[in-house]
Amino acid sequence: MALDSSDKPRTFKVVGTRPLRPDGIDKVTGRARFGADIVAPGMLVGRVLRSPHAHARIVKIDTSKARALSGVKAVVTRADFGAVPDSVADVIDNCMAGDKALYDGHAVAAVAASSAAVARKALRLIEVEYEVLAHVSDVDAAMKPDAPVLHRGRQEESVPEGYSQNVMSRVEFGHGDIDKGLAEADRVVERTYRTGATHQGYIEPHACLATMGPDGQADLWCCTQGHYMVRNTCAAILGMEQGQLRVTASEIGGGFGGKTTVFLEPVALLLSKLSGRPVKMVMSRSEVLRATGPTSSSSIDVKIGMTKDGRITAGFAQLRYQGGAYPGSPVDMGSMSAFAPYDLENVKTVGFDVVTNRPKAAAYRAPGAPMAAFAVESAVDELAKGFGLDPLEVRLKNAAREGTVASYGPTFPAIGLEATLEAARAHPHWTAPLGENQGRGVACGFWFNFGGDTCVTLNVTPDGTVTVSEGNPDIGGSRASMTMMAAEELGIPYTQVRTIIADTGSLGQNEVTDGSRVTFAVGLATIEAARNAKREMCKRAAMVWGIDEEAVEWVDGAARPAGPNAGKHDPMTLKEIAAIASNTGGPIAGHYEVNAEGAGVSFGTHMVDVEVDPDTGAPKILRYTVFQDAGKAVHPAYVEGQFQGGAVQGIGWALNEEYIYGEDGVLQNAGFLDYRIPVASDLPMIDTVILEIANPGHPYGVRGVGETPIVPPLAAIANAVSAAAGVRMTDLPMSPPRILAAIQGQKGG
Amino acid sequence: MRYEAPNSVEAAVDLLAATEGAYVLAGGTDLLVKLRAEMLEPDLVVDIKRIAGMKDITAENGGWRIGAAVSGAEMGEHAGLLRDWPGVVEAVGLIGSTQVQGRATLAGNLCNASPAADSVPAMVAANATLRIVGPKGSRDVAVIDVPASPGKTTLAPGEFIASVFLPAKPEHGGDAYLRFIPRTEMDIAVVGCGVSLVLDGAGKVSAARVSLGAVGPKVMLVEAGAEALIGRAPKGDALEDLAAVCSAAATPIDDKRGTVDFRRHVAGVLARRATEIAAIRAKGETA
Structure with a gap:
């Protein structure tokens, strides 16, 4: 069988449109069953003592x-x-x-x-x-040699002398010579940045x-x-x-x-x-906040050198992340991603994984990257402003591009960072006037993205509809995306396909829905499963027509003779082949199992305007625009939703969210009243611009988009608040008391 | 847990007086949350909404009597209240969400006894009084005398608030309430400030009441704030002096919601801003 793929750019019929999500009606009417909705006869109530x-x-x-x-x-x-x-x-x-x-x-x-x-x-x-x-909750305090120790004898050999046993491991990345690079700089910024621990804030306990x-x-x-x-x-x-x-x-x-x-x-x-x-x-909300996994709080030293024309000569960061009570903070990923948007000759990051008396950190959207980007992108902004340079031009001048050896090792293939920066520079937001007490900030962000073990089974029913079984919970509209890719590949309408999340007895091993992997990896497997089903259907048509199966091709939802030599036969649609499947060998299905590689990295650039009330320190987000490379946006509305959601979580992280511990080490704000995620009235409409630089590792060019959008906001907002308040903000969250204190400190009052 | 919904004040008082661990249910926006959070396990809940008058807003001696079960949403649509005491109406309107507004009440906000209760500084500035009923009959008290400490009131066992009375609006009077929250809604005051003032023919303040919330264990009436304004036009130096005395009067603590320095400073800022709004209203203009 010849498939209808070729080297020429593909024209999509379903992918790129915006159909209704198949789980939408259930979710807005309450018919959908969430974790707490499941019941069984005779069930008991389980409760935890903490x-x-x-x-x-x-x-x-x-x-x-x-x-x-x-x-x-x-x-x-x-x-x-x-x-x-x-x-x-x-x-x-x-x-x-x-x-x-x-x-x-x-x-x-x-x-x-x-x-x-x-x-x-x-x-x-x-x-x-x-x-x-005795307990310890602060990362820097936990590293001191005399700190109360959580675990004895578990420190890795990578940790040098002089630290407490709470420092579990040390990582290092980079290349070049930092001292040589700093010597070439016209100015060096050296600062310490801190971020609070934030919770993912999912609504469902x-x-x-x-x-x-x-x-x-x-x-x-x-x-x-x-x-x-x-x-x-x-x-x-x-x-x-x-x-x-x-x-x-x-x-x-x-x-x-x-x-x-x-x-x-x-x-x-x-x-x-x-x-x-x-x-x-x-769980109750309080249990969720006290005992599940927030992300790390961090303390980061950055040293960056720049020439007066905006070239970064060296970048260094030491990152210290506390990951709660057990080893495994995402400091490794923070260290790898910190300088990823830059093409640097001299770059080095060192990361320390530290345990403290807090709940064990779990993954949180681009784990480890937002804090690292906050530190680096704040310092780059300060250098650019110091030289009177345009922060977008400085980033373009130093931008990672195809062929750049990334700070964490690999050489980038085609990537979209420059495209996002150029789109930002061309956008009306960039030149819109600002009023009194207002500031504008920009920042870039990066995420690796991931593939991993994936199984998809695609079944053709006797009436010619199609069911797709996949093994990843649908968080961001993935059933819609899988349905679209299956429909695209099979050449049938979106409404003819239904995708379900199969239980663990129904498919082989599937990686967790993480690493922005699902649209990429499960999408790839869905497309390949559909191709296998198409091969089978071409075979059935060949059998009916009495010709060689290689002489049949699948075009627009039907098997057709591949050329004049194959003979004259009317096309057989998927429905027609399905109807006679029992007589041509039995039910038709396609399946595909893979450890998916080739997840393309994704870059984004964020731009935000903030107004600060100089009398109270209250910040207000006025305007926000996200520019990001999606590879290929399968369902653009859900890509935009990811961009918006990441920006909003970043806004919360930047402005108000944090775990607050008392002297006794007890969490003070285990509820949504005092753990302040943004509410709708705190936010402007988040504008989005989707760039599509195809990922060569996916049949349709898809890149994961879910995590990158939380990476730039902390820095973009800090840069905007710093501009509006007239003082550099280095500690998150930038709560009103903290901003007001900085303004008053600046006045010398 | 027992639930009762009596038809008369007397029956409600009897139930409350007879049962230790009894709670009054009006809107329930605090009580039900505490039940759900397992902070309370009451033996008895007495719903007062079926008692005559509890849901009424009635004109009385030029002012307004507001039944204990009148919701924030009902107040927000009452033309007379909006005209006479816009500060009180906007203070109660700040409590919770639109859904909560359909249930939340002035009396409940007061009896919850949070130092950060939004409607309380506004009621204190308006010099509102309460009609409290109980085993010994009924008594009228000033709002400021009800909160005792965080979570505690001066109500005796068996007593509950039957109504709130907002006095007649003085001629050329105006009120306002402002609070500071880190978000834009669905939040709790880090500082709250109520101001009520009267202007004389020359545009100077002839009477004023300034109150602060969330900067001490209970709402406070800042006499020095009134003194800073009386006899002066509500602008310029008078407002700076007002801000300074309010900052000085505040006795906040450092906690998860704000620092001492921040709260003191913002108490002054809000007093100044609320006074400006109240003065505009006193002139008969819209603010």
Whole structure:
């Protein structure tokens, strides 16, 4: 069979349009089932008892009174889990504390009871004896040699002498000679930048329903970004074979990286195993904020040299990220991405992964990159302004392009950074007048993007409609995108295809919905699965026509003779081939399994106008425009939505969001009143400009777009606020008290 | 938990007096949230919305009597209240979301006893009084006398607020309320300031009440603020003096919502800005 692909640019019929999303009506009418909507007959209510201390040795837990309470069907502590493989040792310790409670909100016990009231009462009857230990929440404080230590003997050899054991590892990237580069500079900016810990702020709290029978077979329904990950992790923790645990993902009310691990799921499974009943667990908002994974707070030293004509001669950054109670902050990715938008001769980044008495950091949209970009893009802005240079021109002058050896190693293929900068320079926003107390900021951002293990099965029904089964929860409209790519490839209407998220029993291994991978990797697999189905359908047509299958091609939704030599036959549509499938060999399907490589990186440039009230320090976002390379925008509305969503989360991070700890190490703002994500009235319409520089690694040129848009906002907004307030802001969040103090400090008042 | 919805004040008082751990339900925008958050487990909830008068706004002696269950949304659509006490109306209108506005009440905002309650400084500036009913009958008290400390009021067991009374608007009088929040809505005051003033024929302030919220354990009436304004035109140096005395009067703490320095400074800024709005209103202009 000859496929209708060729070297000439493809003309798309479905891809690039804006159809309604297939999950839309369910989500706006309430018919969609999220994690907390799943029920089972006879289910129990599971509740977790959490540590009120930031750091404490658990001397003893007495659960006897709770167990004796009528209606309590199971109680678990860490002892009930037994030994687990090293690969999941930290995961289970985070789900249920072992020897020590390592942060305020750390789970120490759980109950399953006949009602929420009984479960609440049972938690109050559990007696935990704590030996309270000194704690540390700040990253710089945690690195000092005399800091309270969370884990002993786990420090990697990469860490030099002189640091506490809370410094788990050190990474280094770069090339060239920093000192030589700095010597060539006309000016060097050296500053320290700090960012607060922010939570992903997904609206749906974690929830799951677990049921395990006496035969060891188990089912789990949960709200997650990756049910295959949940299966594999829970199976390892509970000593089960992966095939015995079937996990089904519910609809998901946001994740942004925060649902790429487990919290409740192993606990619910064990409670179900012990009670013999289904167990449902739903976190409260307070539990979500105290005990799930925010991102790292950071402290970053930057040193950048520039010539007076705007050439960056050297870039250095030391990044210190605290990742909460266990190793694994995203400082490595921060260190790799910090200078990625620049073509530099001399560049070096050093990163330290630090543990503190806070909840373990989970992934958050472009993990580690926004803070690094905040530091570097603030310093570049300050240098450009110092020389009176246009910040966009400076970035264009130093921009990474095809052939640039990236600061983290690889050589870039075709990339879209210059295109976004040129689009920004040409946009009316760039030259719009500003009023009093207003400032404009720009910044660039980068994300790697990812592929990974992926399976798609595409089935043709007897009436000629098509179902696509994929294994990644739909967070950003991916069912719509898969449906579109399948329809495009098969040459049939969008409405003839339905995409479902299959459970773990239905497909092979699938990576988590992360790394902006789904539209790229699952899209690639969907296209290849459709191509396999097309091959099969061409074969069936060839059989009917009595010609060689190589003489059949698939064009516009039908099998056709490939040329005059193939004979004269009327085209057979997908519907016609499907109708006779049973008589031509049986049902028709296509499937594709791959560890997808070739995810193209994505760059973006953000531009923002801010007004600052000089009397109160209150900032107001006036105008915001996102420019980003999408490779190929499959569903442009959802690409724009990703751009807007990233910008908005960045606005929250820049202005108000932060984890606030008291002297006692207890989280002060475990609720959406005092953990301030932006509300609609805080925001202007976020304007978007999609650039399309095709990714050669994807059949349609798609690049992931979900994470890059949160990378530039922190710096873009800081640059705008600094311009409006007349003072350089280096600490996030730029809350009104902080801005007012900076303004008053500048006045010398 | 027991739920009762009596038809009379007397029945409500009897229920509240007889049960320890009883809570009054009007709009429920604080109570239901606390129930859901498992902060409270009441034995009895007494819904007062079925009692006659609780949902009424009635003219009385040139002023307005507002039943304890009248919602912010109802106040926001009442022409008389908007004309006479726009500052009080906009203060109650700042509470929560549009949905919350359909339920939230002045009396509830006061009884929740948060130092940051938006309507309370506005009511204090307006010199509003309350009709409190209880086992010993009914009594009228000034709003400022009800909050005791964060989360606590001076109401005795069995008592509840039946109505709020806003006095007759003085001729050439105007009021305003401003708050500072880090966001633009759905937030809690970091500083709140209510101002009510009267202008004489020369455009000078003849009477004033200035109140601050969220800068102490309870709402405060800043007498020095009134003194800074009285006898002077509400502009220039008078406003600077007002700002200075309000900043000085504030006794805030450093907490997750703001610093001492920030709150003191912004207390002065808001007093100045609220006075400017109240003065425009006192002149019969729209602000």
